[in-house]
Amino acid sequence: xxxxxxxxxxxxxxxxxxxxxxxxxxxxxxxxxxxxxxxxxxxxxxxxxxxxxxxxxxxxxxxxxxxxxxxxxxxxxxxxxxxxxxxxxxxxxxxxxxxxxxxxxxxxxxxxxxxxxxxxxxxxxxxxxxxxxxxxxxxxxxxxxxxxxxxxxxxxxxxxxxxxxxxxx
Numbered sequence: 001x002x003x004x005x006x007x008x009x010x011x012x013x014x015x016x017x018x019x020x021x022x023x024x025x026x027x028x029x030x031x032x033x034x035x036x037x038x039x040x041x042x043x044x045x046x047x048x049x050x051x052x053x054x055x056x057x058x059x060x061x062x063x064x065x066x067x068x069x070x071x072x073x074x075x076x077x078x079x080x081x082x083x084x085x086x087x088x089x090x091x092x093x094x095x096x097x098x099x100x101x102x103x104x105x106x107x108x109x110x111x112x113x114x115x116x117x118x119x120x121x122x123x124x125x126x127x128x129x130x131x132x133x134x135x136x137x138x139x140x141x142x143x144x145x146x147x148x149x150x151x152x153x154x155x156x157x158x159x160x161x162x163x164x165x166x167x168x169x
Contacts, residue, residue, distance in 0.1 A: 001027050002035050005159050007063030007101070007137035014068055031070055032161045033136050037077045040164075047081050051167030055084040057130040058160075059121075059144060060095035061137035074136045074160045081167040082132075088124050096120050098135075100143025114143065115150050122151035136160045 003010045012020070014029045030038075039045045056078055064070045071092050078085045090096065099117035125133065125148070133148070133155055135141055144157045 001025075001029050002032055003029065004032055005136050005138050005141070005161050007061045007068075007139055010070075011063040011068050031064060031068075031073070031136060033077050033164075034070065034073045036161065036164045037073045037080075040077070040080055046169040047164065047167040048169050049080060052082040052132070052163060054082065054132055055086045055130055056082045056132040056134050056158075056163075057086040057088050057125065057128045058091075059088060059098060059133055059135040059140055060091055061135055061140045062095070062097050062101060064136050065095060066093055070136070074134070077160055077164055078134055081163060086128055086130050088128050096124050098140050098143045098147065100137075100139040105139055105142055111146065111150075115147065118143065118147040118150065122147050122153060125153055125155060126151075131155050133157045134160050134163055 001013060003013060010031050017029065018024050040047050058075055058078060060071065075085050097117065098121045099114050131154065133144055135144060136159065138159065141157055141159050148155045148157055
């Protein structure tokens, strides 16, 4: 089962499906970035190494990373198609949450409240000095896009899967 860049769906299906259905599933659960990386490594697809001729910083989504254990696949995939992958500090298990989870994105009145915890992420992005960010969670993508706009960081935010799609040969 391949999941799109949905942190919540990934966490439930990767980590909690057995308790939900009462047995181990008879299928493997992958994120789209894990699948695309595997396909590229096996030669099933070809990616243009020069598709994104600039450095990109990767934001670790809470559900995919800290809770789901997926840290390397997004970075490895980005490394195949970008000039460089820049690490935000801290990252991986200690990554700063963007503040886009918990359903607040669905509340149209929550933007000002979401920018309060978003300030820490904005400071982290600014310190990294990059003009491009990538993440593997659509909630993070939306929150990061709003953080970049709110704090006038001038960066572009993409998803890893979209960047890989643009790099397909």
